[in-house]
Amino acid sequence: MHKTIGILAHVDAGKTTFSEQLLYHTKTIRQRGRVDHKDSFLDSHSIEKTRGITIFADQGIFSYNNSTYYIIDTPGHVDFSPEMERAIQVMDYAIILISAVDGVEGHTETVWQLLRKHQVPTFFFINKTDYEGTNAASVLEEIRTNLSEDVYDLTNSFNDEFIEFIAERDEDLLEKYMDTGYDQDLWIQTFKCMIQENKIFACSSGSALKDIGIIEFLDKLDMLTETSYSKSGDFAAQVYKIRHDESGNRVTFLKVLSGTLKVRDEVKYEEQSEKITQIRIYSGNKFKTVDQAIAGELVAVTGLTIPSIGDCLGAIADKTTFDMIPTLKSKVIFDTSIHVKEVLRCFKLLDAEDPSLSVYWDEHFQEIHVHVMGVIQLEVLEQIVQERFYFNVSFGEPRILYKETIDSAIRGYGHFEPLKHYAEVHLLIEPNERDSGISFENVCHANDLSIGNQNLVRHHLLERDHHGLLTGSALTDVKITLLTGRGHNEHTSGGDFREATYRALRQGLEKAENVLLEPFYDYKIKVDMDLIGRVLSDIQQAHGTFESPETVGDKVIVKGRVPVATFMNYSTTFASFTHGKGTLSLLFGGYDRCHNAEEVIEKIGYYKEADPEYTSTSIFCAKGKGYKVPWDEAEDAMHCL
Incomplete structure (x- = not known):
């Protein structure tokens, strides 16, 4: 059985360390790396080692019991969330890590909403419970309050609490229980089905760094997950990642959804077909070549040049749409000694690997523009261009993408x-x-x-x-x-x-009658009662709107919409006056009428x-x-x- 498991979290929740433990316990790696030690298996890119954060969604492979697992360690920083969302489309199950120190954070809610959109069955792991003053039970309550009430704590396994939890959600099973008593296999099978149907979300806790609760969690994950891919059907696959290897070959990463793919097969996309020249199975930055791939596997192929990320190949004609859309654009600045066509060629390669960049050549001004999530992404792009293409670029100040x-x-x-x-x-x-x-x-x-x-x-x-x-x-x-x-x-x-x-x-x-539109955030803010006045005042000054605040315990939750232009830097201010104890979730909420259209029109001067x-x-x-x-x-x- 092949299972693709995504590891997702807010930055610094311990995703990569958790992934290293899974690889170590299954004897895939001999020693456990750490992000801060710059020796982790999955953060193999030099930029990731330098910055100490995950930037690229890379995969590791391990076998456990009778299953082959593909784990995808995704970026936790908001600037690289399009990379995370592209990986979500091929996950069979997801594990959200939540730091017991920080609880449910803003980006955790963004991750949760994306997983719900793509209907990926989800597990929770409350990490860093070894830290002094942490309480896994209170974080579990946070999850139930902010994300879903249908979360079951696996710590106590399958006891009376388990029976009660499932019985509340399955009347037929309760009736059978009243008639014939408890059949553990039947109840666990029902639990598995409800997880698969996104009706229940299982949770466990421990410490990835101290190796507490990891193998126990893996046992339960293995028991409660299953997939059913058909090797006998027509070939179909989905493109979830594109890279270029050291020789400049385009490498297309696929999730095989049905059938079989062999080297030299002709793969159809729309009305065109291309021949597969090589099939690779990657684990970390290393790969081995194979002659064929079967349904359920994650593989990388060479020979494809037409399909882009999100496209389906073969028997399925579909294309995934993505929610994590950049709201900023920036001009690429480069030395005039480098021919503009060469710079554009390099950025078009990066655009294939990250379609959210939307690289654009402005013929009139002879400028290259890119779309980005934030300034950290621009800093990383500078490093990528220097390392891969051996020339230096910088970027103009990011500006709002209007429509x-x-x-x-x-x-x-x-x-x-x-x-x-x-x-x-x-x-x-x-x-x-x-x-x-x-x-x-x-x-x-x-x-x-x-x-x-x-x-x-x-x-x-x-x-x-x-x-x-x-x-x-x-x-x-x-x-x-x-x-x-x-x-x-x-x-x-x-x-x-x-x-x-x-x-x-x-x-x-x-x-x-022409109308200028600007991007908006859908926000959710949770703060102590005494800070809600300040928050509402800030939202009004930022030309945002809010619903009636909701009191939950000693906290107040407020939701609404606010222009990206006025709120894109608010997280720093928010962290300061809440002393890091408030929660701010910002999710791209589409476009609406610009709050200061005349000012923007005059400034752009088109x-x-x-x-x-x-x-x-x-x-x-x-x-x-x-x-x-x-x-x-x-x-x-x-x-x-």
């Missing part, structure tokens, strides 16, 4: 007809739900525009982010419908429909008339010569009204 949308439905018209070219596009552009992106509908009749050209319009609308008129930020939350269009059998050529489509979109935006990639002006032809028609006159000049 734009519209408030009213409008029609957009674009015509592109310089001599020997011809394309016309009519679009309906409507506001859509918040955080819905750009969706496309087609009501154009094939008699008006060929199916091929209709598909071109769709492609050009969805091929990239389009600039809004207020700040040049990405357009979002709109539904665009192709109403009609026109081509010419002889004169329409490559690129004509891109020109007409972009102009139609832009012409529509010129007539619309001049829509000078955008080299977009114009709302149409081009028509008369007497063998093209002429321009401005956006406010273009509608009347269209050919297929």
